[in-house]
Amino acid sequence: xxxRGDPIFVIDSGLGGLTVARAILARLPGERVVYFGDTxxxxxxxxxxxxxxSFVRQIVAWGLHHHRPKHVVIACNTxxxxxxxQLRNEFAPLAIWGVVEPGARAAAQAAGTKEAASIGVIATxxxxxxxxxxxxxxxxxxxxxxxxxxxxxxxxxxxxxxMHDDPIVELVLREYLKSLTDRDIxxxxxxxxxxxxxxxxIQRIVGKDVRVIDSAEQCAEDVAxxxxxxxxxxxxxxxxxxxxxxxxxxxxxxxxxxFQRLAHRFLGFSVDRPTLVAPExxxxxxxxxxPAAASxxxxxxxxxxxxx
Amino acid sequence: xxxRGDPIFVIDSGLGGLTVARAILARLPGERVVYFGDTxxxxxxxxxxxxxxSFVRQIVAWGLHHHRPKHVVIACNTxxxxxxxQLRNEFAPLAIWGVVEPGARAAAQAAGTKEAASIGVIATxxxxxxxxxxxxxxxxxxxxxxxxxxxxxxxxxxxxxxMHDDPIVELVLREYLKSLTDRDIxxxxxxxxxxxxxxxxIQRIVGKDVRVIDSAEQCAEDVAxxxxxxxxxxxxxxxxxxxxxxxxxxxxxxxxxxFQRLAHRFLGFSVDRPTLVAPExxxxxxxxxxPAAASxxxxxxxxxxxxx
Numbered sequence: 001x002x003x004r005g006d007p008i009f010v011i012d013s014g015l016g017g018l019t020v021a022r023a024i025l026a027r028l029p030g031e032r033v034v035y036f037g038d039t040x041x042x043x044x045x046x047x048x049x050x051x052x053x054s055f056v057r058q059i060v061a062w063g064l065h066h067h068r069p070k071h072v073v074i075a076c077n078t079x080x081x082x083x084x085x086q087l088r089n090e091f092a093p094l095a096i097w098g099v100v101e102p103g104a105r106a107a108a109q110a111a112g113t114k115e116a117a118s119i120g121v122i123a124t125x126x127x128x129x130x131x132x133x134x135x136x137x138x139x140x141x142x143x144x145x146x147x148x149x150x151x152x153x154x155x156x157x158x159x160x161x162x163m164h165d166d167p168i169v170e171l172v173l174r175e176y177l178k179s180l181t182d183r184d185i186x187x188x189x190x191x192x193x194x195x196x197x198x199x200x201x202i203q204r205i206v207g208k209d210v211r212v213i214d215s216a217e218q219c220a221e222d223v224a225x226x227x228x229x230x231x232x233x234x235x236x237x238x239x240x241x242x243x244x245x246x247x248x249x250x251x252x253x254x255x256x257x258x259f260q261r262l263a264h265r266f267l268g269f270s271v272d273r274p275t276l277v278a279p280e281x282x283x284x285x286x287x288x289x290x291p292a293a294a295s296x297x298x299x300x301x302x303x304x305x306x307x308x
Numbered sequence: 309x310x311x312r313g314d315p316i317f318v319i320d321s322g323l324g325g326l327t328v329a330r331a332i333l334a335r336l337p338g339e340r341v342v343y344f345g346d347t348x349x350x351x352x353x354x355x356x357x358x359x360x361x362s363f364v365r366q367i368v369a370w371g372l373h374h375h376r377p378k379h380v381v382i383a384c385n386t387x388x389x390x391x392x393x394q395l396r397n398e399f400a401p402l403a404i405w406g407v408v409e410p411g412a413r414a415a416a417q418a419a420g421t422k423e424a425a426s427i428g429v430i431a432t433x434x435x436x437x438x439x440x441x442x443x444x445x446x447x448x449x450x451x452x453x454x455x456x457x458x459x460x461x462x463x464x465x466x467x468x469x470x471m472h473d474d475p476i477v478e479l480v481l482r483e484y485l486k487s488l489t490d491r492d493i494x495x496x497x498x499x500x501x502x503x504x505x506x507x508x509x510i511q512r513i514v515g516k517d518v519r520v521i522d523s524a525e526q527c528a529e530d531v532a533x534x535x536x537x538x539x540x541x542x543x544x545x546x547x548x549x550x551x552x553x554x555x556x557x558x559x560x561x562x563x564x565x566x567f568q569r570l571a572h573r574f575l576g577f578s579v580d581r582p583t584l585v586a587p588e589x590x591x592x593x594x595x596x597x598x599p600a601a602a603s604x605x606x607x608x609x610x611x612x613x614x615x616x
Contacts, residue, residue: 040359041349047563051348054588156460157461171479254358254359280362
């Protein structure tokens with residue numbers, strides 16, 4: 001059975017998911033986060049459902065084996081869009097959260113009272129292709145018009161260190177957002193955990209009447225409510241005896257130095273040097289834990305259960 | 309022993325190496341190319357030496373096992389810069405070619421007669437960090453001043469399908485190239501196999517007096533000479549009985565459809581749908597072939613030899 005002292009396991013392809021880890025740490029004092037960045041195989045946003053599901057399955061299995069988390073958060077929109085339904089099924093009854101649902105819910109609420117509201121989403125190519133946002137928003141606002149735009153240069157620009165005031169950032173964002181602002185959107189979902197770093201310039205381009213939505217806080221809220229409902233919230237007195245950087249321990253599949261150097265920008269504070277996990281270890285981990293895990297069957301039986 | 313009928317094995321992280329495959333097919337009628345694009349784990353340009361070497365080692369081992377190539381070409385500047393010396397050592401006496409040496413040689417020749425010529429190189433972050441171009445040019449032109457600039461947005465822009473006349477392409481290239489044109493370079497190496505797709509706009513920005521160098525043709529020339537010297541050139545009469553697309557067979561670790569759709573732009577003709585090779589197969593391949601292959605020892609003994 002999960003225990004209130006267990007950590008929350010946050011998974012991302014790289015650094016972007018730290019914006020979600022940050023929201024969780026802020027919303028939930030006393031919780032500890034184990035963060036996994038798959039930096040050897042990033043980005044996920046240009047890859048297929050099969051490949052991304054396989055990568056994330058390995059990481060979930062590794063996390064269960066090494067850290068016994070009480071909850072798992074897939075803090076990457078692409079991985080949430082492509083892999084979440086299948087992995088929830090495979091790893092049931094483990095609580096696995098994604099970032100697409102919270103963002104879609106916030107957008108549906110924020111889009112205003114007009115029934116046929118227009119809602120924009122910017123995301124990676126793979127997230128757009130998955131139609132996960134169209135489905136998630138569509139079930140809540142059946143008459144909403146949903147416009148989804150892939151914006152593949154944003155992550156490389158952020159990773160390159162380009163800031164809000166860079167003229168290339170402005171030009172690229174104006175080009176990407178034009179097809180959405182032309183449609184009179186009332187809400188815009190930042191459908192990738194990197195994008196909040198450009199929120200100020202995005203807000204300026206779309207105008208103050210458009211509600212810009214970052215799903216990290218909504219996601220943290222979901223986790224907080226479910227932990228409370230299950231009696232699994234950490235003892236908040238823990239918060240007083242831990243520094244921010246003691247509350248998060250990070251693991252990466254490549255280049256711990258680069259991760260440590262850039263983490264502050266996403267997290268708001270510095271982290272200790274992450275531990276390196278070679279990608280081949282992940283294959284071994286799932287091979288030993290779940291012999292049938294490579295199956296791509298949507299109706300597969302649960303393969304792993306939380307340690308009793 | 310290698311045989312003249314064996315194929316040439318060309319390795320890249322994705323599509324870019326097809327510009328090298330194209331040069332080899334054009335220079336060497338009658339040769340067959342087996343092409344491997346590691347599309348599940350691309351790009352290599354932001355990753356470490358250790359990770360890129362490990363990925364390419366697996367692919368070389370897989371290629372030897374399945375295709376018995378007479379030569380191997382690492383058609384990716386990042387992989388050439390980071391992994392080539394070590395893999396040549398591990399797989400000796402297999403002939404493994406890279407694309408850094410040919411580009412550096414062409415630049416040293418093209419930079420003009422002034423002894424202290426200025427030579428520019430644009431490349432990925434990892435290639436720049438490796439200092440492979442500085443070393444390779446420096447040994448040939450000891451007094452040359454070498455300026456190397458990382459240009460991480462170019463590959464994502466090309467993969468997004470942005471063409472020469474896109475104003476964002478022009479703005480990004482002008483920004484990247486300014487620090488080089490300010491230095492009065494006489495030659496500019498396109499240090500990534502994607503970049504030749506922007507050669508016309510790059511040439512326009514740097515001016516007609518700067519020699520823009522694409523290492524693909526130099527690399528094909530190296531392969532051709534060595535095959536001839538070793539008596540391993542294919543029978544040129546083969547060229548008359550094969551279509552272009554019959555001369556190349558491709559393997560990818562993700563998304564064969566996307567590869568097939570975009571290949572024409574790099575290769576100049578269409579290819580058959582590539583065969584999918586799951587990344588975990590590569591780990592198994594090297595596990596069984598070379599138990600000690602995970603060693604990162606620069607002085608390791610050769611691990612694999614060409615099948616006798």
